[in-house]
Amino acid sequence: MELNKASTRNAWAAVDHLTRQVRSGDLDPALSQWIEGQGFDLDITVFSSACLFDAGIYTGTLVDRDGHVWEFLADLNDPQGSEMDDVTGALGPKSPEHPKADPCDLVTMSILYHREEQVAA
Numbered sequence: 001m002e003l004n005k006a007s008t009r010n011a012w013a014a015v016d017h018l019t020r021q022v023r024s025g026d027l028d029p030a031l032s033q034w035i036e037g038q039g040f041d042l043d044i045t046v047f048s049s050a051c052l053f054d055a056g057i058y059t060g061t062l063v064d065r066d067g068h069v070w071e072f073l074a075d076l077n078d079p080q081g082s083e084m085d086d087v088t089g090a091l092g093p094k095s096p097e098h099p100k101a102d103p104c105d106l107v108t109m110s111i112l113y114h115r116e117e118q119v120a121a
Contacts, residue, residue, distance in 0.1 A: 011109040018047045019113070030076045031058050038072075038084055040064055044117065048110035061087075061107055063114040069094075069107060 021027040022035065023042045027050060036042055040062065050060035056076040063069055068088045075081040093100040094107040096115075101108050 005104075007104045008109075011104045011106060012113065015046065015048055015106060015110045015113045018050060019045075019110075022047050022050055028052075028058070028076075030056075031074060034074045034076055034079070034082070035062070035072075037079075044114075044121075046110045046114040046117065048106040061110070063110045067111065067114060069111065 018027070022032055023045075025032040031050065032042060035045065044065045046063040048061045048063070050058055050062075053059045053073075058074045058076070059072065060074075061069060061071050068086050069091060071085050071087050073081075073083045091107070092098060093102065094105055094111075095101060096103070096108055096111055103109055103112060
């Protein structure tokens with residue numbers, strides 16, 4: 001993928017950095033374990049966001065091996081309070097195929113990043 005604009009390169013770098021942090025456990029090893037416990041393979045899951053909401057509680061968005069986009073609330077203190085929602089059908093302009101898609105949007109970029117990783121594999 002050609003990244004001609006600085007803003008697009010910045011979005012790519014943000015997705016790359018966060019994805020590497022979650023995959024390696026550097027963001028929070030417990031979060032990485034929780035994501036794996038939900039059935040996601042960290043080696044091929046891409047992250048557009050993962051934010052500490054409160055002590056031991058993360059919210060975020062990821063792209064799975066099939067290119068589906070999921071929003072999550074991971075309560076590492078109370079796994080029963082956690083949620084995962086497949087939001088792929090409601091992406092609208094966040095989908096790269098949408099005519100108003102913006103590759104600087106981190107969800108859009110995470111989908112594009114995931115596709116590039118799949119091509120490279």
